[in-house]
Amino acid sequence: MPLTIGLLREGRTPPDKRVALTPKKCAEAEAQYPGLHIWVKTSPHRCFSDDEYRDLGLEVCEDVADCDILMGVKEADVSQLIPGKTYLFFSHTVKKQPANRELLRAVLRQRITLIDYELLTNGDGGERLVAFGRWAGIVGAYNGLLTYGRKHGLFALKPAHQCVDMEDMEEEFFKVKRLPPIKMAVTGSGRVAQGALEVLKLMGLRQVSVYDYLYLDFHEPVFTQLRSSDYNRRRDGRVWDTADFHRHPHAYESTFGPFLPVTDLLIACAYWHPAAPVLFTEADTRRPDFRINTIADVTCDVNGSVPTTKRATTIPDPAYDYNRRTGALEPAYSRPDNITVMAVDNLPCELPRNASRDFGRQLLDHVLPHLLGDDPAGIVARATIARGGELMPRYQYLADYVAETANA
CATH class of the missing domain: 3.40.50.720 (NAD(P)-binding Rossmann-like Domain)
Structure with missing residues (x-):
């Protein structure tokens, strides 16, 4: 079944130069999963240039809104969120971090599926599968x-x-x-x-x-x-x-x-x-x-x-x-x-190039098989904070966090 993944452009200031999948890891993923296509949002800051992706035949464009899954590294820019999409990034919300309260609110308002890298583990509360x-x-x-x-x-x-x-x-x-x-x-x-x-x-x-x-x-x-x-x-x-x-x-x-x-x-x-x-x-x-x-x-x-x-x-x-x-x-x-x-x-x-290569290898080995497959071990399910405008059961404790006023 055709599926598209879009690599986001990091929106924080100063810009984060890391990327979830390097050019070679993108090409490897497309070869491993027939029907998978990876689009790369153009970026002047990424440690791997747009041309390095193009050189391996990957689509580099300004708009990745048509992609099924959107992957970044750090928290996505709230103003750039696309309703109804599935996102993967480090959200820094599960400890009720005040700075990202509005991000989680926007995720819920826009019925986004949010999967947090930090929560991808090999068991309930077990070892993390991807990390820097x-x-x-x-x-x-x-x-x-x-x-x-x-x-x-x-x-x-x-x-x-x-x-x-x-x-x-x-x-x-x-x-x-x-x-x-x-x-x-x-x-x-x-x-x-x-x-x-x-x-x-x-x-x-x-x-x-x-x-x-x-x-x-x-x-x-x-x-x-x-x-x-x-x-x-x-x-x-x-x-x-x-x-x-x-x-x-x-x-x-x-x-x-x-x-x-x-x-x-x-x-x-x-x-x-x-x-x-x-x-x-x-x-x-x-x-x-x-x-x-x-x-x-x-x-x-x-x-x-x-x-x-x-x-x-x-x-x-x-x-x-x-x-x-x-x-x-x-x-x-x-x-x-x-x-x-x-x-x-x-x-x-x-050392963003090294860190990105290592992170991408972890994604290919430990996460994509579950993200693009049936997830029988519940690895992706455990890491999903929100879906369809609702907090998932294991993250219901965040309900008061998103309900609080911004200056509470």
């Missing part, structure tokens, strides 16, 4: 080293967003030769953390155990990976249980204290729940033995697990200083004893 997390970790770790190098006048790496792709960025790794015997801690065990670890290993840095990190001195820079059990414990002393930690984060307290006197660069990649403990407090930063001087907050939870993350930063202006004595924010690299924080909230956008 690995690239957030890759760019975040690179930015962390870049920030540390700038802060201490050791080396000047080309920003990731000025690199053509990952291969170009790897050429910059050779500049990291004057790194002193510092200690770096990476928190987390998911996609984001794995991306960060990937970069540190590619740089030729040595990974050590948590015990050795805490208690041994080294004559070279080293890093360790900290899982949740390495820096949290139940308040009542019960044995660690990861599933219990995720279900009852309020029952736990931080044990990150021993890492404060031995860590120079913190790369925060762990998912954080608002009820979970923070890594440390602002008061802790004033301790004489607080050693962390550079933080790459890849998760970028403002006022979250890293208390010095007071605001998100941008790709052009990625860092600021936190004054440990006053708690004030100052321009990056203002004083040697400040903590320099990198907290860019859209890190995968710095």
Whole structure:
């Protein structure tokens, strides 16, 4: 049966350069699914040019309104929504984010079917099938080293967003030769953390155990990976249980204290729940033995697990200083004893071609078979927030969110 997918032009400012399907992935999808045709809305900002799509025989046009399914990356422009269509994008509505309340209202008003990438999982509440997390970790770790190098006048790496792709960025790794015997801690065990670890290993840095990190001195820079059990414990002393930690984060307290006197660069990649403990407090930063001087907050939870993350930063202006004595924010690299924080909230956008290739591969392997087929596992159904002007049953909790006034 003939079916058309339209790739949207990203409408946010500044424009997001990523795309859900690269030219090669579009061609591969058309070859894999007879009757499928993919149209590409023209864009001057996309990391893959219009001509790169045309060169593979794809239709590039200004109007994709006739397509059956419309795919973007970030939230669609409310003014550009087409009634009755099926959309896939990251809607950022399921946590009742105020900024996107009107978007969900418009979806319901216009009887749009909204499928959210974030909700595509391999089971009810299971592992996500498509995500940019690995690239957030890759760019975040690179930015962390870049920030540390700038802060201490050791080396000047080309920003990731000025690199053509990952291969170009790897050429910059050779500049990291004057790194002193510092200690770096990476928190987390998911996609984001794995991306960060990937970069540190590619740089030729040595990974050590948590015990050795805490208690041994080294004559070279080293890093360790900290899982949740390495820096949290139940308040009542019960044995660690990861599933219990995720279900009852309020029952736990931080044990990150021993890492404060031995860590120079913190790369925060762990998912954080608002009820979970923070890594440390602002008061802790004033301790004489607080050693962390550079933080790459890849998760970028403002006022979250890293208390010095007071605001998100941008790709052009990625860092600021936190004054440990006053708690004030100052321009990056203002004083040697400040903590320099990198907290860019859209890190995968710095390597958009790589991130888009990876994302498209995930879509082809794990989502299109269900989206274009019968979806027996309910993967698409679970990720469908709204259809025909109604919230789907599992998202009925959003009813009060869309009913509230905009300034509520």
